[in-house]
Amino acid sequence: MFTRAIVRLPSGNLKEGLSSSDLGIPEYEVALSQHAEYISSLKKLGIDVTILQANDLYPDSVFIEDVAICDREFAVITRPGAPTRRGETEGMKEVLDDFFSHTEVITSPGTLEGGDVMKVNDHYYIGISARTNHNGADQLIRILNKYGLTGEKVILEKLLHLKTGISYLENGYMLVSGELAECPQFSKYRKIIVDTHESYAANSIWINGVILVPEGFPDTRRKIEKSGFETLTINTSEFRKLDGGLSCLSLRF
Numbered sequence: 718m719f720t721r722a723i724v725r726l727p728s729g730n731l732k733e734g735l736s737s738s739d740l741g742i743p744e745y746e747v748a749l750s751q752h753a754e755y756i757s758s759l760k761k762l763g764i765d766v767t768i769l770q771a772n773d774l775y776p777d778s779v780f781i782e783d784v785a786i787c788d789r790e791f792a793v794i795t796r797p798g799a800p801t802r803r804g805e806t807e808g809m810k811e812v813l814d815d816f817f818s819h820t821e822v823i824t825s826p827g828t829l830e831g832g833d834v835m836k837v838n839d840h841y842y843i844g845i846s847a848r849t850n851h852n853g854a855d856q857l858i859r860i861l862n863k864y865g866l867t868g869e870k871v872i873l874e875k876l877l878h879l880k881t882g883i884s885y886l887e888n889g890y891m892l893v894s895g896e897l898a899e900c901p902q903f904s905k906y907r908k909i910i911v912d913t914h915e916s917y918a919a920n921s922i923w924i925n926g927v928i929l930v931p932e933g934f935p936d937t938r939r940k941i942e943k944s945g946f947e948t949l950t951i952n953t954s955e956f957r958k959l960d961g962g963l964s965c966l967s968l969r970f
């Protein structure tokens with residue numbers, strides 16, 4: 718169960734965020750209202766949401782998942798691989814100290830973004846991507862081992878982040894798309910395959926028994942429901958324009 722989440726309000730400079738999507742420029746007012754809907758959905762599912770002020774220095778800072786990993790006992794402040802996002806970790810120690818008695822830090826030359834980190838029970842999968850390097854992943858694995866957890870790397874070819882292409886839905890179910898559909902590291906899981914035309918929906922999140930799915934991907938939603946999960950959809954169109962998905966918008970623990 719998750720009881721808490723931390724989110725950050727969208728930066729006033731959101732439209733300057735990194736993007737490879739070719740879907741246009743996000744509309745700030747619409748993004749604000751979608752973000753508010755996201756927060757209220759988390760609250761409806763029993764989550765106590767801490768809302769951080771917008772940080773206008775960093776257009777991508779709404780994607781707070783990338784700057785920390787939150788486990789039960791400890792948190793890790795990452796070191797984003799995107800140079801324009803590196804400063805987003807400023808102030809996170811103070812925020813996390815309110816919730817965790819141990820806070821670890823990824824240091825140079827390591828890079829790691831939370832979008833590349835997926836937890837399944839006591840094991841973590843860590844994507845090696847343009848944003849997360851081997852050194853950063855190795856540092857995280859050493860931290861995990863210190864707390865009795867394990868981790869392994871997953872080499873990504875094209876995906877921005879690991880969780881751009883895969884989400885763990887609990888009960889052994891993995892929602893997978895693209896290059897990860899045939900990845901042998903996930904062969905032991907029950908797979909729900911996301912078709913290419915709905916690949917954005919591979920980033921869905923389990924919140925206390927309900928799967929949050931982005932709005933507009935009915936085939937994926939149907940497949941998730943057929944596997945026995947309740948779903949709830951949220952419109953994230955403005956964040957999609959910046960390659961951001963549902964998981965990117967919060968730290969959940």
Ligand code: GLY
Nearest residue numbers: 734735777959960
């Ligand atoms: N726009 C989100 C990212 O590229 O990290």
